[in-house]
Amino acid sequence: MRGNKAMKRVYVNEEWCLGCHLCEYNCAFANSGLSDMVLALKDRPIFPRIHVEGDERISYAVSCRHCEDPICVKSCIAGALSKEGGVIRVDQNRCVGCLTCVLVCPYGALAPNDQGVMQKCELCLQNACGEPACVKGCPNRAIVYEEREDAV
Amino acid sequence: MKRYVIIGNGVAAAGCIEGIRSVDRSSEITVISEEKHAVYCRPLISYYLEGKTDLQRMQYRSEDFYEKNGCQVLYGQKAVRILPETKKAEVSDGTLLPYDELLIAAGSSPFVPRFEGLDTVPKKYSFMTIDDALALEQALTEKSRVLIVGAGLIGLKCAEGILERVGSVSVCDLADRVLSSILDSECAAMMQKHLEAKGMRFYLSDSVARFEGNIAHMQSGADVEFDVLVLAVGVRANSGLLRDCGGEVNRGILVDERMQSSIPGIYAAGDCAEGPDISIGGKRVLAILPNAYMQGHTAGVNMAGGSERFDKGIPMNSIGFFGLHAMTAGAYEGELYEEKTDHSLKRLFVKDDQLRGFILIGCDERAGIYTSLIRERIPLSSINFDLLKKTATTASFSAEMRRKIFGGVL
Numbered sequence: 411m412r413g414n415k416a417m418k419r420v421y422v423n424e425e426w427c428l429g430c431h432l433c434e435y436n437c438a439f440a441n442s443g444l445s446d447m448v449l450a451l452k453d454r455p456i457f458p459r460i461h462v463e464g465d466e467r468i469s470y471a472v473s474c475r476h477c478e479d480p481i482c483v484k485s486c487i488a489g490a491l492s493k494e495g496g497v498i499r500v501d502q503n504r505c506v507g508c509l510t511c512v513l514v515c516p517y518g519a520l521a522p523n524d525q526g527v528m529q530k531c532e533l534c535l536q537n538a539c540g541e542p543a544c545v546k547g548c549p550n551r552a553i554v555y556e557e558r559e560d561a562v
Numbered sequence: 563m564k565r566y567v568i569i570g571n572g573v574a575a576a577g578c579i580e581g582i583r584s585v586d587r588s589s590e591i592t593v594i595s596e597e598k599h600a601v602y603c604r605p606l607i608s609y610y611l612e613g614k615t616d617l618q619r620m621q622y623r624s625e626d627f628y629e630k631n632g633c634q635v636l637y638g639q640k641a642v643r644i645l646p647e648t649k650k651a652e653v654s655d656g657t658l659l660p661y662d663e664l665l666i667a668a669g670s671s672p673f674v675p676r677f678e679g680l681d682t683v684p685k686k687y688s689f690m691t692i693d694d695a696l697a698l699e700q701a702l703t704e705k706s707r708v709l710i711v712g713a714g715l716i717g718l719k720c721a722e723g724i725l726e727r728v729g730s731v732s733v734c735d736l737a738d739r740v741l742s743s744i745l746d747s748e749c750a751a752m753m754q755k756h757l758e759a760k761g762m763r764f765y766l767s768d769s770v771a772r773f774e775g776n777i778a779h780m781q782s783g784a785d786v787e788f789d790v791l792v793l794a795v796g797v798r799a800n801s802g803l804l805r806d807c808g809g810e811v812n813r814g815i816l817v818d819e820r821m822q823s824s825i826p827g828i829y830a831a832g833d834c835a836e837g838p839d840i841s842i843g844g845k846r847v848l849a850i851l852p853n854a855y856m857q858g859h860t861a862g863v864n865m866a867g868g869s870e871r872f873d874k875g876i877p878m879n880s881i882g883f884f885g886l887h888a889m890t891a892g893a894y895e896g897e898l899y900e901e902k903t904d905h906s907l908k909r910l911f912v913k914d915d916q917l918r919g920f921i922l923i924g925c926d927e928r929a930g931i932y933t934s935l936i937r938e939r940i941p942l943s944s945i946n947f948d949l950l951k952k953t954a955t956t957a958s959f960s961a962e963m964r965r966k967i968f969g970g971v972l
Contacts, residue, residue: 472968514934516938518931
């Protein structure tokens with residue numbers, strides 16, 4: 411749990427976020443395993459791993475903070491969540507959908523997929539995008555992927 | 563070099579091992595494991611019976627966990643005595659294990675009341691361990707009529723796990739409602755209705771007066787015929803080892819924020835420990851997996867000479883039955899805020915400008931934000947509580963607070 415200070419993370423500037431929700435679509439597409447965005451997203455509910463929150467004044471996107479001391483990992487009753495190389499991952503094969511991680515994540519960053527199995531931001535390091543799709547597709551560059559000293 | 567001894571091999575023990583190793587990479591760790599299994603996910607035994615996991619996937623850590631962490635595990639051995647004066651733990655084969663720092667993570671045991679005629683019941687089981695689950699599985703057929711005594715977390719998870727593979731499931735409890743330790747009457751009624759719709763039958767405010775073979779004569783006068791009996795009345799902390807050597811024990815082994823017991827060099831964590839619960843401002847046994855890990859980790863760090871405190875512990879549960887989830891946390895005291903629909907129920911309890919507890923049924927989105935308000939004791943006057951009570955969102959926080967928690971420009 412130590413020594414991850416130099417990890418790159420996804421950060422959001424709420425003054426620049428337009429609330430356009432494009433990050434949610436890019437996330438769902440990047441994690442769909444499909445190469446056609448229309449096939450992946452059209453006419454179906456999406457289950458992105460990032461979501462836009464806010465009210466009429468502000469908006470910002472929230473995704474996993476990849477905490478230094480992750481309470482979700484410590485709380486997982488199935489041993490399905492782990493942190494390796496600074497990235498918190500879920501082993502969907504082990505997850506039983508108890509939602510204990512949802513109960514403890516202070517950021518409200520976690521939600522299950524359409525099957526009730528947990529999924530989460532893994533920084534697109536394992537999918538075809540290779541870098542966070544939310545960052546890559548943000549039209550106003552409100553979402554960035556960088557190292558910060560004051561990280562969580 | 564220190565010698566660490568851990569009594570127990572559950573999740574608290576795993577947390578302790580990882581806690582020790584975050585500070586001390588090399589000293590010897592000996593684990594006394596009464597169960598002949600590597601650490602596994604105990605709450606998953608009902609999911610196993612339901613076919614949602616298997617023995618392989620139930621392993622809590624990788625196969626090389628003990629080796630990688632330099633642990634020697636004594637399987638099938640039980641700690642029988644602690645000698646604090648000479649700092650030794652005696653195991654069942656007579657070996658005396660010297661220790662510098664000792665963790666008791668002995669868990670809890672099923673509590674079985676003295677029911678008259680219980681010895682006449684041919685097939686009866688507890689539901690605490692993987693071996694219990696495997697034995698129960700052997701006894702079940704698709705025609706089995708199962709009676710579960712206890713409508714708490716263990717009894718109902720068992721009921722859910724077996725419902726589809728047996729003939730019928732009946733559940734009785736002395737309490738007037740299901741899940742009485744975590745749900746109030748109205749919330750419990752909602753869950754009970756859901757479970758009844760799935761086919762479970764309940765006998766509440768009722769208990770078994772007498773068993774006669776495969777018949778339970780209930781106190782209410784009803785007779786319940788069954789083939790298989792599951793006893794899930796409750797559990798008791800395994801605190802005897804510490805009590806017997808003069809340590810302070812209440813309902814569990816009393817520990818401080820460092821998870822140290824009243825005897826120097828002896829720590830306790832998990833279901834056997836009674837540690838700080840900030841939601842009541844006192845000590846309580848918090849017999850849930852997340853706290854077992856965190857307490858074990860805290861103990862491990864402190865045993866190895868580091869510094870960690872378990873100072874945000876609260877009771878919290880996320881428990882689903884056939885797709886309906888109940889999430890609960892903290893204490894149900896203070897002013898009530900409530901929101902109800904046909905399919906969901908939200909109850910937030912507020913006292914002294916703090917969120918003290920909640921019950922959420924069928925509305926679990928971002929519930930962790932509520933949990934963190936309890937754990938961090940955030941003054942509600944510092945956030946937009948009118949927004950927050952309707953939706954769990956960090957948008958109810960001040961921009962400065964969001965900047966702080968999300969790390970930077972936000």
